[in-house]
Amino acid sequence: MTLLPYEHANLRLRYRQYLELATMVTLSLFVVALYTMPKFESIGLENSVYIAPIESYEIPPETEQFKKPAPPMRPSIPIESEPDEIDVEITIEETGLADFVAIDAPPPPPVSDRRFIPYDEHPEPLGGYGALQKNVVYPEIAREAGIEGTVIVQALIGKDGIVHATEIFKGIPKTGLDEAAMNAVKMTAWKPALQRDKPVTVWVNIPIIFRLSSN
Numbered sequence: 001m002t003l004l005p006y007e008h009a010n011l012r013l014r015y016r017q018y019l020e021l022a023t024m025v026t027l028s029l030f031v032v033a034l035y036t037m038p039k040f041e042s043i044g045l046e047n048s049v050y051i052a053p054i055e056s057y058e059i060p061p062e063t064e065q066f067k068k069p070a071p072p073m074r075p076s077i078p079i080e081s082e083p084d085e086i087d088v089e090i091t092i093e094e095t096g097l098a099d100f101v102a103i104d105a106p107p108p109p110p111v112s113d114r115r116f117i118p119y120d121e122h123p124e125p126l127g128g129y130g131a132l133q134k135n136v137v138y139p140e141i142a143r144e145a146g147i148e149g150t151v152i153v154q155a156l157i158g159k160d161g162i163v164h165a166t167e168i169f170k171g172i173p174k175t176g177l178d179e180a181a182m183n184a185v186k187m188t189a190w191k192p193a194l195q196r197d198k199p200v201t202v203w204v205n206i207p208i209i210f211r212l213s214s215n
Contacts, residue, residue, distance in 0.1 A: 117202050119193040123157045126189045136184040138210060139176030146212060147172065151181040153206045159199040161190040169205055181208045 125132045152170040155163050163186045171178035185206055192199035 119195045121194040123193045135187040142175045
């Protein structure tokens, strides 16, 4: 006779009993835990925002910057300059031509009327300086008095080669030599000065030496 059905029923009964016992123990432990655990008080947290400290800096006041005005342009003023001196001296020998009438030299022109004009080539007498020498007449009064010396004539020679003005830069007054030198320069035709191959009007110094012959 077998006992299998009985043992099987017994196992099912024990399983149920064990399950109920375990459930009761678990619930008991849970209840005990609720009463035995310490209570925690809830602390309300306020919303807070961290604000970093603001550092103050002293800012210098802005100053309006004024630009320094540009220096005024200097007006263009003609530059006075001594005329260039032609490095050719004319020696006039004794002559007995023409009577001499002594007159005073004319006053020089105003300084403001003169401007420096640069040039590349000096003016020259047409026919060379021999042509200028032929136009110089030794004054009789100077010849009889034995007066010699050098007269420097300032001449304004135009683009056309004509002498438009003369004055004495260095002379021997009241001897007739100044007038004789200026007349010779005026009577001579000139090749005008050149600036970049173009004729220009310029002032030049022309020295003329009056010297009596020793014969």
